[in-house]
Amino acid sequence: MNALSQPANGHVASYYAASANAHAPYTALEESISCDVCVVGGGYTGLSSALFLAEAGFDVVVLEAQRIGFGASGRNGGQLVNSYSRDIDVIERQYGVDAARMLGSMMFEGGGIIRERIQRYAIDCDLREGGIFAALNQRQLKGLEEQKALWNRYGNDRLELLDRERVAAEVGSRRYIGGLLDMSGGHVHPLNLALGEAEAIRGLGGRLYEGTPALSIEHTDPARIKTPKGEVVARFVLVAGNAYLNDVEPRLKARSMPCGTQVVATEPLSVEQREGLLPNGYCVEDCNYLLDYFRLTRDHRLLYGGGVVYGARDPDDIEALIRPKLAKTFPQLKGVKIDYRWTGNFLLTLSRLPQFGRLAPNLYYMQGYSGHGVTTSHLAGRLFAEAVRGQAERFDAFASLPHLPMPGGRRFSVPLSAMGAAYYSLRDRLGI
Incomplete structure (x- = not known):
């Protein structure tokens, strides 16, 4: 079955x-209200922003x-x-050096924010420490050596290079010749973190x-956000819809492209199976351009994802796309039952760097991770809250980066991006 056709709550x-924590429902807006800050989008960017602002005493409204x-959250x-996608x-x-110094000073901050939130608010979201970047060839392994040196320069001293023997002890696959273990990385149940x-x-x-949904935003002071049955009047507005933003701010669509990625979760594995896959419970992503990623869940399933569908089309058969990847990495799981399969969209930018900025003095946007x-959106929330409070230096470090339009607009960026991905995927296969 295709899980996309069967909505769950x-x-x-x-x-x-299927494993989300129970919580009291949130109703739809059916009146006119006012607030200090209105956040459009109930994903990590919007939630992180709203939480920082609520902690600072602002009256905050989130529209989802x-x-x-x-x-994606x-x-x-x-x-x-x-760090970032670049x-x-x-x-x-x-x-330039100044931009690198400023962004580098923030590159490990998002993970710390997540851990602080989990601890302060007792969020039950299955936090496990440690993540591995796995190399499939010598070029990728050399890149990991350079990455370790780079991240050491910016203060991450929780990194360990893994040779073939060490990576094999952590990941039950013969595909990898080495890796980089980052103990400041890790993994969570993302929906339970958001909830x-x-x-x-x-x-x-x-x-x-x-x-x-926000149907329109009037660029006035205060701003007015129209919804199907209500209205919000706000001193500040944050547009944080990312890949799921509708046409409420058309200017943002030309600068980015939604892309889909596919994920499956197996049936629960036996103790012998899971200890043979990931004995210490680290999450893993490989170093390919179109990378695979996987980890174990709290109830002992292997969660495996990978690939990109440019333009965010939902594939007809998710399992047919992912099972060959899973089997190549873990042939010992041949025939394992897949219990869940789904897809989700992320927002791609031409520079592969996030886009922060202002559409009006009191109207902000953050998108395109x-x-x-996961980590950068939590950093973004802190930066937006700082900007609202009049301390915009760190927000503006991102806002000053060029926000280039996708070549050919949304219509032609899909085939062009697919062609580029095919080129880099060939390089990965050849190890060059």
Whole structure:
């Protein structure tokens, strides 16, 4: 069966939706209200922003068109991966030393924010420490050696290079010749993290509305956000819809492209099986351009994802796309039953760096994490809260980066991106 066709409590029927923590519902907005800050989007960017602001005493409203964590925040691989989709060495080459120094000073902050939230608000989201970047060839292994040196320069001293023997002891696959273990990485149940943050916002007096899309935003002071049955008047507005943003702000669509990634979760594995796969419970992602990623869940399933569908089309058969990848990595799981299969969209930018900025003095946007959204979106929330409070230096470090339009617009960016991906995938296969 295709899990996409079977919604679960308003979410796609993923493993995460099936194992989500119970919580009191959020109603739709059906009146006119006012607030200090209105956040459009109930994913990590919006939730992190709203929580920082609620902690600072702001009156915050969150509008979510579907359900809290409906998009990428509730469907992703759950891995806490540091830095950005383009690392600091690339940022330095393209944008200069000052930009690299500023962004580098924040590259490990998002993971710390997540851990602090989990501890402060007792969020039950299956946090496990440690993540491995796995190399399939010598070129990738050399890249990991360079990455370790780079990240050491910016303060991450929790890294260990793994040779073939050590990576084999951590990952029960013959595909990898080495790896980099980052103990400041890790993994979580992403939907339960989002739900826990929403509960924290509600506990601080913030107001959250589900089933409430923003239909229009008036660029006035204060701003006015129209919804199907209500209106919000706000001093500040944050647009944080990412890949699930509708046409409420068309200018943002030309600068990015939604892309889909596919994930499956197996039946629960035996003790022998899971100890033969990931004995210490680390999450793993390989170093390919179109990478695979996997980890074990709390109830002992293997969660395996990979591949990209440019333009965010839902594939007809998710299992047919992922099972060959899983079998290549773990041939010992041949024939294992797949209990869940789903897809979700992330937002890709041409630079592969997030896009922060202002559409008006009181109207902000943050989007386009290009596959590195779990940690960076939590950093983004802190930066937006700082900007609202008049301390915009760190927000502006991102806002000053060029936000290039996708070549050919949305229509032609899909085939062009697919052609580029095919080229880099060939390089990965050839190890060059």
